[in-house]
Amino acid sequence: MITNKTKVAIYARVSTEDQAEQGYSIDAQLDTLRKYCELYGKEVYKEYVDAGVSGKSIEGRYELQRLLKDAGNRKFHEVIVWKFNRMARKNVDLLNIVEQLEACNITFRSFSENFDTSTSMGKFALQMMGAVGELERNTIVDNVKMGMKQRAKKGEHNGKLPLGYRAVADPSNLSKRSKAVVIVPEEAIIVRKIFELYASGSGLKSIANELNHSGYMTKTGNTFSTTAIKEILNNPFYNGKVRYNRYENWSNKRRRGKCADPIIADGKHEAIISDTLWEKVQFLSQKKSFTPSRIFDGEFLLSGLIRCPKCGAAMVASRTRSKTKTGEIVNRLYYSCGAFRSKGSSVCSANSIRKQEAEDEVMNRLARILSKDRILKAIVDKINHKLTTRTLPLQAELEHIRSQLEQAESRKRKYLDLFEHGNVDKSFFTGRMQEIQADFIKLQAEKSRLEMELSEGNTSPISFEQVRELIHGFNQVLTTAPFEQRKTLLHLFIKRITMNTSKKIETIELCFDENVDSYFSSPPVAVTAESFQPRQPVKREKIEIAI
Known part of the structure; x- marks a missing residue:
């Protein structure tokens, strides 16, 4: 009697740290799982391998994404891994992946832990092992953080060294992992120049502009921006101190997780900036921080969307003030190159375009395209030609x-x-x-x-009716929503707006992703904050059009 073999998808993953520290080699995982399939008479459908990738999220794990896509198309019956933590580090991510597989009647099996999700006990074991695995990972993270805190309290630096310093072998300690922090003279000159310029009254942009004109570069080889200058001026490392835990839970909160009470201790390294200069700069910085920010009159719909025709940086809100013959002060609003505004004239020029001119051109062009099927059909035909040849x-x-x-x-x-x-x-x-x-x-x-x-299938032709439906929903919301919601909508679905060298709008690139239906759900006549909330998304391929 002939029976169909169980088709198995093998998934293997190893991060750089795993391979270096624990020997979880890809070859060893694959060899073990192939022999298992051979022993039990199972057919290997495909091997999905993510090498050198962390398991903390699905982002960047292209092979796992392919596996889940193939699972949705029912191309195999079972997924097997060497250990469950190869699939995901977080319990919630692991359970979500397994739930997706189960929805497709696909079993998940771990070789080392010897369980599969086709049984109730297997599901229970998965949940328990996943929880234990996440606890183990969190414990390791906590221990690492504790060790880094202790290093900081002892005046030892954690992480990358800032401009002006480098790590060398510590002559007083024979341990290979022990490093001493020393000053890099040519970089220290730049740091001192930044502090001295600021102490003499120069602003952040003025300092960045002067450094960039002089050909100085940051630690990573980039030109200086106002943000980079501010970070250097606020870094106590240059005053011989070590600061740690400035931000908590950075991977999730980023700058929103600022800690009110970071650790600041005397460092073991040599200071570049004297106490007198440091205190003067901090006093000036605090004084300037209380100065009210400049407030622009007007609402900028397209900030960050328009690209500079010279350097490609995002254009940002800008204003000029002038007096008429009668003495009246007139404010003129523009979009100007963001790189010029933050890094100065050595990097780029203002390349300004009048705010009203840019917004009128974009809105009018959208209106023309949205109202004429003939033009839209020509655009779709052009897209399809590109897709078939890409x-x-x-x-x-x-x-x-x-x-x-x-x-x-x-x-x-x-x-x-x-x-x-x-x-x-x-x-x-x-x-x-x-x-x-x-x-x-x-x-x-x-x-x-x-x-x-x-x-992924993104090379197949797109339907004109589908695009027309998307555009119709876009137009309805765009013409009825308040400013904040129109701005949100434009930033969600306009990929970029390019200008030519004559400072005229050239192309507007629209991008509708797979969740686009959540924003175009037959909006009511009066669009409110509540009615603008997304629906449950409908799976759809990404569509990009340029108008």
């Missing part, structure tokens, strides 16, 4: 990546042979293998991204 460059790029992966494998075998025959020493071999493995991981991630993009 697979060729993607496939060519994918073939190039595959070729590079083969070359990386060949180099690995070459150095293994040399090492086995005693032709290279261990330290050289280890260094080269680490470099090759790092390149391999990057190439593998790019290969996964391209394969996912080619399999």
